[in-house]
Amino acid sequence: MNQNRFVKLVAVAAGIVFMLVLPGLVRADNSPNSAVQASKAVPLVAQPKGDPGPQDDFTGLNYTDAQKAEIDKIHRETDAHKAVVRSATNLNDDQKNAMLTGYTRLELGSIFQVLSPEQQKQVRQKMNARKAAAQADQRKQRQPN
Secondary structure (H helix, E strand, O other), X not given: OHHHHHHHHHHHHXXXXXXXXXXXXXXXXXXXXXXXXXXXXXXOOOOOOOOOOHHHHHOOOXXXXXXXXXXXXXXXXXXXXXXXXXXXXXOOHHHHHHXXXXXXXXXXXXXXXXXXXXXXXXXXXXXHHHHHHHHHHHHHHHOOO
């Protein structure tokens, strides 16, 4: 329940920010080259190599054809939203990265809802293992040698 509340809160926040961005997008240049250049200008902060992220929690699952179609639809919709953010001229890099991160979280939450209960259980187990490993790493770094 708490997770659903968080997802809803992020969705509302993204909607509000999107509405604030919309006036700037109406007058933005719609040429295809500007969208491509803008997408290269603000990359998301990538996870270091070998450091598993939330996307890795979904690897190894066997999706049905219906799930694959729904996940593909979610990816396309999210990519469209992210392209709008990347091409926004009235946002600074930090704002763009925050919105892109929010859309990624919404995307992962939507994909999670498409999964069967057994698949959701597998993803939760991977999430818990990743979080436990991260906490163990933090404890190691805090300990004096």
